[in-house]
Amino acid sequence: MLLITCPYCCTARPESEFRYSGEAHIARPLEPATVSDDDWAAFLYMRTNPKGLHAERWRHIHGCGRFFNALRNTVTDQILKTYPAGTPRPGLGAPAEGGR
Amino acid sequence: MADQIARRRSVLDGWALPSRAGLASLTNAGTAARFVYRGAPELVGDAFGVSLPTVPLRAHAQSGRAALWLGPDEWLLLSAEADGSTLAVALSSALNGKPAALVDISHRQVGLIVSGSSVEALLNAGCSLDLDMTTFPVGMCTRTLLAKAEIVLWRTAGDTFRIEVARSFAPYIVALLDEAMHGIA
Numbered sequence: 001m002l003l004i005t006c007p008y009c010c011t012a013r014p015e016s017e018f019r020y021s022g023e024a025h026i027a028r029p030l031e032p033a034t035v036s037d038d039d040w041a042a043f044l045y046m047r048t049n050p051k052g053l054h055a056e057r058w059r060h061i062h063g064c065g066r067f068f069n070a071l072r073n074t075v076t077d078q079i080l081k082t083y084p085a086g087t088p089r090p091g092l093g094a095p096a097e098g099g100r
Numbered sequence: 101m102a103d104q105i106a107r108r109r110s111v112l113d114g115w116a117l118p119s120r121a122g123l124a125s126l127t128n129a130g131t132a133a134r135f136v137y138r139g140a141p142e143l144v145g146d147a148f149g150v151s152l153p154t155v156p157l158r159a160h161a162q163s164g165r166a167a168l169w170l171g172p173d174e175w176l177l178l179s180a181e182a183d184g185s186t187l188a189v190a191l192s193s194a195l196n197g198k199p200a201a202l203v204d205i206s207h208r209q210v211g212l213i214v215s216g217s218s219v220e221a222l223l224n225a226g227c228s229l230d231l232d233m234t235t236f237p238v239g240m241c242t243r244t245l246l247a248k249a250e251i252v253l254w255r256t257a258g259d260t261f262r263i264e265v266a267r268s269f270a271p272y273i274v275a276l277l278d279e280a281m282h283g284i285a
Contacts, residue, residue, distance in 0.1 A: 001228070008156065008171065008172050009156050009157055009242070010156050010157075011156075011157070013229070013244075014228040014229070014245075016228070016245055017244060017245055062243060062244060062245045062250050063242065063243050063244060064156075064170060064171035064172065064174070064243070065170070065171050065174065065243070066171055066172065
């Protein structure tokens with residue numbers, strides 16, 4: 001079982017308290033009516049799907065209930081950092097693992 | 101026509117709550133007034149009589165009332181059932197016009213008290229948190245999972261926890277802890 005540190009509860013909690021919610025840092029266009037069909041389709045469906053470091057949304061659904069973001073290595077399944085939703089993707093202080 | 105009398109029943113009426121002498125026992129916490137409050141903590145502290153904790157996973161309890169941190173802007177407020185209606189009025193008027201949410205959940209969930217020298221081992225039958233006193237001290241509370249049920253777990257004393265669980269899950273939790281009591285020593 002993964003232990004995931006919730007940035008709001010500030011403690012490591014078992015994976016079963018969390019839900020995965022897809023890739024992070026995908027902003028909905030502010031004026032959807034002005035977006036072309038191709039760009040809208042890209043916003044809805046196109047994801048980076050990297051092998052390696054991936055920024056993704058998680059929700060502490062059986063804890064504080066809040067969404068936050070996590071940097072996870074999709075190869076090793078190791079969660080390297082978690083940070084509150086709405087904050088920019090942090091660096092790790094070291095070259096990113098894996099390749100895009 | 102005979103008088104119609106509505107009789108109040110707890111979902112745990114008729115259940116023999118399990119215990120093992122000296123090791124662990126389960127008791128019904130009885131009725132309570134419960135509110136979930138979402139908003140700024142300072143808005144209701146005076147009206148509630150207990151300040152709302154802003155440190156994550158902490159509960160403040162004082163003279164029969166308790167405020168439990170559930171999330172960064174979410175608290176569970178517990179009080180005696182008899183205070184419920186006056187408390188609802190007092191809290192609502194404190195929040196008048198402010199951006200906040202106050203929901204009465206008094207009958208949504210039931211409270212269970214688990215206590216005894218093996219209480220951590222008993223709860224760990226279904227809860228994967230580290231319940232040692234150093235990592236889960238007295239006054240700590242959290243929403244978490246006990247097997248398949250979501251609960252609020254609050255350590256009120258060294259060997260005593262309070263569980264708040266949805267009414268429909270209460271028989272499941274009692275049966276689960278009954279089973280688990282066979283496995284503790």
